[in-house]
Amino acid sequence: MMMVVTLQLLPALLLLLTKVSAQPPGGGGGGRPGGRPRIQCSLTTPFTGNRSDTPRAAPLRGNVGCVDLAAHALRQLPIRGDQEGVNIYGPMEAGFGSGNPRMACLGDVEVPGGIDTNLAEHMVHYICRDSGVEIQVLDACGGHAMPYHYHERMSCLFTADPVTLHSTRIGTAGDGNGIYGKHVDGGVEPDDLDACGGRFGVTPDSNGQVVYYYSITSAAPFSVGCYGPVNSVQECRDMYPETCGGGTIETVTTIYGTGLYTLDCPCFDKNQSNVIGQGRPGYLEPLEDVTTNNSNSSNYNFTTTMDDEENEVAVAKKAQTDTEREQIPSEVMSSAAVGTSFTGIWVTIFFSSGAFMGILILLQ
Ligand SMILES: *[C@@H]1O[C@H](CO)[C@@H](O)[C@H](O)[C@H]1NC(C)=O
Numbered sequence: 001m002m003m004v005v006t007l008q009l010l011p012a013l014l015l016l017l018t019k020v021s022a023q024p025p026g027g028g029g030g031g032r033p034g035g036r037p038r039i040q041c042s043l044t045t046p047f048t049g050n051r052s053d054t055p056r057a058a059p060l061r062g063n064v065g066c067v068d069l070a071a072h073a074l075r076q077l078p079i080r081g082d083q084e085g086v087n088i089y090g091p092m093e094a095g096f097g098s099g100n101p102r103m104a105c106l107g108d109v110e111v112p113g114g115i116d117t118n119l120a121e122h123m124v125h126y127i128c129r130d131s132g133v134e135i136q137v138l139d140a141c142g143g144h145a146m147p148y149h150y151h152e153r154m155s156c157l158f159t160a161d162p163v164t165l166h167s168t169r170i171g172t173a174g175d176g177n178g179i180y181g182k183h184v185d186g187g188v189e190p191d192d193l194d195a196c197g198g199r200f201g202v203t204p205d206s207n208g209q210v211v212y213y214y215s216i217t218s219a220a221p222f223s224v225g226c227y228g229p230v231n232s233v234q235e236c237r238d239m240y241p242e243t244c245g246g247g248t249i250e251t252v253t254t255i256y257g258t259g260l261y262t263l264d265c266p267c268f269d270k271n272q273s274n275v276i277g278q279g280r281p282g283y284l285e286p287l288e289d290v291t292t293n294n295s296n297s298s299n300y301n302f303t304t305t306m307d308d309e310e311n312e313v314a315v316a317k318k319a320q321t322d323t324e325r326e327q328i329p330s331e332v333m334s335s336a337a338v339g340t341s342f343t344g345i346w347v348t349i350f351f352s353s354g355a356f357m358g359i360l361i362l363l364q
């Protein structure tokens, strides 16, 4: 015979349960549990943040900053759909599988979550090298998805200051410091970025003051790896103890070769490695090719490319999956934390002949 036991628990317990069980990997806040709210970027209200030069982890899979409204206005390339288009995300993607549009060629190979967009794209290219399909995960400006967000380049959001040739400001990081295009004074790429992706310097709009700010880079972390300043890669790693410290190290292969990568660790050394002591990872283009501009992309042997529209639909659908994976836990957490929409929780436990059969949890 079957016995049904139903209990009503208090909202406080619900809060406790969801807080314990709904923690996204890395706390969604870069290894710091507690669900700090994501920053709100909008097309109407400028984001200024609270300026702080105290180092802390930046979100691993959410936005690390917002595009300034003046920079957004520079963008000529259309953003499809109902997009806000002002979110700047950190380097990491949520992973790819054959279920993603145009990625059937992945077969049963998964590109795991926690790999930066540039490397993830190279991995897809390698796995799909005989498919004749070139898959781009970002648009020409370095963004994708729905809601649209940037990971790399942001090339259509900045110009050069006419006097110093320093790139203009793109946006504001979660710590209130500026994010600028890829060039410093003289129109050259900086060689003094710290492990967060920032440096101290005078910017076109800092009124001659030396400030801490982030610079877009072609190598990960692309914009903001952590909120700095930091003095060493280790200082960055220490802010992500779950991933950089005790996380998963994957073996990764591209057309260039094979190397090691620490998932969801946004702290890269001068060799562009996030694994201590590995040297320049084998999956990256050899340095001699980079410096001579001797791209090896002809080795990909693609015969067709995806047209822009199809690509945008693909990345949008992919991003919806990402958004679901990334945001459901924090939404659960925030509605539980508000606590107004629930009066209680019903837990029904089924027993049959004294043996536990199942449990049904109902929110009210
Ligand atoms: C800045 O600090 C104020 C006061 O501590 C707080 O209310 C506000 O939410 C903070 N803003 C951001 C973007 O963190």
Ligand SMILES: *[C@@H]1O[C@H](CO)[C@@H](O)[C@H](O)[C@H]1NC(C)=O
Pocket: 269, 270, 271, 276, 277, 278, 279, 280
């Ligand atoms: C970078 O790689 C070179 C050559 O493998 C190595 O000698 C050097 O120590 C590495 N630097 C870092 C910061 O790991």
Ligand SMILES: *[C@@H]1O[C@H](CO)[C@@H](O)[C@H](O)[C@H]1NC(C)=O
Pocket: 292, 293
């Ligand atoms: C490298 O290639 C890019 C694009 O193909 C080009 O814009 C750039 O000027 C080249 N750089 C050098 C040093 O040849």
Ligand SMILES: *[C@@H]1O[C@H](CO)[C@@H](O)[C@H](O)[C@H]1NC(C)=O
Pocket: 289, 294, 295, 296
């Ligand atoms: C491409 O890669 C091969 C093998 O790694 C290397 O020998 C060659 O110099 C690279 N460059 C070009 C343009 O093929």
Ligand SMILES: *[C@@H]1O[C@H](CO)[C@@H](O)[C@H](O)[C@H]1NC(C)=O
Pocket: 298, 299, 300, 301
């Ligand atoms: C490209 O594909 C063609 C036809 O499938 C093949 O003959 C050729 O060897 C391939 N080239 C490379 C570099 O893989």
